[in-house]
Amino acid sequence: MFLVNDLIALLAANLIFSQALGTSTLFAAAASRKDLVRTAVTITLFTTIGSLGAWGIDNILPRPMKNYVSLICYTVIVGILYAGFLTVLYFMGSAKFRKYKKYIHISAFNCAVMGTLFTVSGRAADLHRTRDVLCYLGGGIEAGIGFIIAALILAAAYRKLTSEKVPESFRGFPAMLIYLGIISMAVYALN
Amino acid sequence: MKNTRNSVFDGILGDNMVLSSLMMISPVIICGDTLKNALALIFAFTSITFISMLIGSFVPKKLPYTARIIIYAAISSLVYIPVRFAAEGFYPESIERIGIYYPLLAVNSLIVLQSEAKFYRMKRSRMIGSLVFYILGFDAVMLITGFVRELFAYGTINSRIVSIDTLISGLGKPFGGFIFLGLMCGVYRCIRSAFRAKNRNMS
Numbered sequence: 518m519f520l521v522n523d524l525i526a527l528l529a530a531n532l533i534f535s536q537a538l539g540t541s542t543l544f545a546a547a548a549s550r551k552d553l554v555r556t557a558v559t560i561t562l563f564t565t566i567g568s569l570g571a572w573g574i575d576n577i578l579p580r581p582m583k584n585y586v587s588l589i590c591y592t593v594i595v596g597i598l599y600a601g602f603l604t605v606l607y608f609m610g611s612a613k614f615r616k617y618k619k620y621i622h623i624s625a626f627n628c629a630v631m632g633t634l635f636t637v638s639g640r641a642a643d644l645h646r647t648r649d650v651l652c653y654l655g656g657g658i659e660a661g662i663g664f665i666i667a668a669l670i671l672a673a674a675y676r677k678l679t680s681e682k683v684p685e686s687f688r689g690f691p692a693m694l695i696y697l698g699i700i701s702m703a704v705y706a707l708n
Numbered sequence: 709m710k711n712t713r714n715s716v717f718d719g720i721l722g723d724n725m726v727l728s729s730l731m732m733i734s735p736v737i738i739c740g741d742t743l744k745n746a747l748a749l750i751f752a753f754t755s756i757t758f759i760s761m762l763i764g765s766f767v768p769k770k771l772p773y774t775a776r777i778i779i780y781a782a783i784s785s786l787v788y789i790p791v792r793f794a795a796e797g798f799y800p801e802s803i804e805r806i807g808i809y810y811p812l813l814a815v816n817s818l819i820v821l822q823s824e825a826k827f828y829r830m831k832r833s834r835m836i837g838s839l840v841f842y843i844l845g846f847d848a849v850m851l852i853t854g855f856v857r858e859l860f861a862y863g864t865i866n867s868r869i870v871s872i873d874t875l876i877s878g879l880g881k882p883f884g885g886f887i888f889l890g891l892m893c894g895v896y897r898c899i900r901s902a903f904r905a906k907n908r909n910m911s
Contacts, residue, residue: 698884
């Protein structure tokens with residue numbers, strides 16, 4: 518029962534179905550199941566480690582400045598992670614670097630990662646838990662897992678949504694948007 | 709002249725950044741449910757994107773790709789600060805409602821990715837022309853979405869009540885945004901292919 522409740526909570530707070538964050542990235546990677554999973558995993562890394570950075574920033578920045586300055590601070594965090602991940606990958610060997618670098622490029626600056634940092638920060642402020650690092654870490658992991666779930670749900674229907682049976686004008690992206698809309702409606706009902 | 713005309717259709721009809729490439733769809737889906745929100749988003753997107761990309765075009769190409777991308781994102785995040793100040797004066801209620809989607813406009817794909825792939829390969833004068841029409845393409849979609857969703861979801865236009873028989877409250881919700889954008893995307897493709905067929909027949 519707890520597992521079902523957790524799953525429902527995860528779906529309800531899903532960054533794609535309830536906030537439409539990272540939808541473009543999801544579609545960009547949707548053509549291949551491998552790409553989708555790898556992108557989702559990379560985004561999870563960014564959201565999880567990035568959330569720790571957001572925790573640090575939120576505890577340093579004075580509240581009146583947050584609305585204006587947090588974006589540039591989060592951008593610096595993601596920028597450092599972006600360069601850091603590429604450097605680590607580079608030292609893992611040139612073959613791996615060539616194979617996996619595109620996932621880091623796709624995942625760095627997008628709504629899924631930046632949006633998660635803002636969402637996690639906002640939620641911590643609402644719950645008065647800005648000093649609780651676990652609240653941030655949990656939010657980052659949850660967002661990443663949410664993205665993976667959304668990726669799997671899209672991957673399940675991808676072939677049908679791009680098949681020739683769908684009218685040409687609606688084939689691909691438009692059908693995917695409507696499909697995500699229907700799933701989002703179901704998730705909304707769970708709320 | 710032909711090039712200029714092409715760039716108009718590139719940004720608005722031929723390659724609309726929202727309807728063709730599905731860039732920046734999160735704010736359209738979540739916040740594009742009223743005309744006021746749409747106007748606040750248009751103000752921020754237009755000013756941040758235009759100024760950031762103009763400044764970004766001066767970043768030396770000798771720098772590594774990753775460094776350039778980080779610099780573009782940092783520039784737009786800095787441009788966001790005065791734009792946010794101004795927006796709080798013009799659209800105080802909308803800023804509150806838009807929430808996290810307002811800063812997200814500053815790190816949009818047009819600035820971070822398309823700048824490198826498309827715009828900074830052009831001459832600066834042509835880049836500015838093309839950029840203006842891409843921005844107008846986003847603005848047009850945002851306006852249409854805000855107008856139609858507000859009308860049918862809440863029965864108002866710019867917060868003024870209008871007489872309308874059919875209300876679809878779901879259009880104001882995120883799932884309504886997904887479905888509406890999907891339908892709009894399909895209609896856009898229909899219109900685009902009709903235009904292309906017409907142009908082909910004429911030539």
